[in-house]
Amino acid sequence: AKILALHGPNLNLLGVREPDIYGRETLADINAALAEQAQAAGHELGWYQSNAEHELIGRIHQARDDQTALIVFNPGAFTHTSIALRDALAAVAIPFIEVHLSNVHAREPFRRHSYLADIAVGVIGGFGSDSYRLALDAAIRRLARADA
């Protein structure tokens, strides 16, 4: 099936940006590892990053047309602000897993609230780039159950 790794604002700076919080792996490293992990399980992973809310919304709309089965989504700071992204995900009704590199509950209080978490399949955070790998593993297991 088609899986989309979707990355929100500032995640293009991974590896450079606050490495003590977000780690030293770049987004390209992460996407390459995810593509390999998906392929090994017989799936196809695409990825997209944008710093702009409307572009992320557009990519979510496109995911409905291109038959994306599941989205692994790190919405970055839009997690804590965006009703529009929530509405887009609800509109396309594609299951998604919310991912964070950092443990958002161990940081500033404003990071504790997510506009997306309650409509996500699940939320994984706090494991650095492994958060993505764990989310993709959960996605692959879920897709296997859906096929059965």
Ligand code: DQA
């Ligand atoms: C983040 C956590 C958000 O609070 C923050 O705004 C980010 C990254 C994470 O992956 O830990 O940009 O989503």
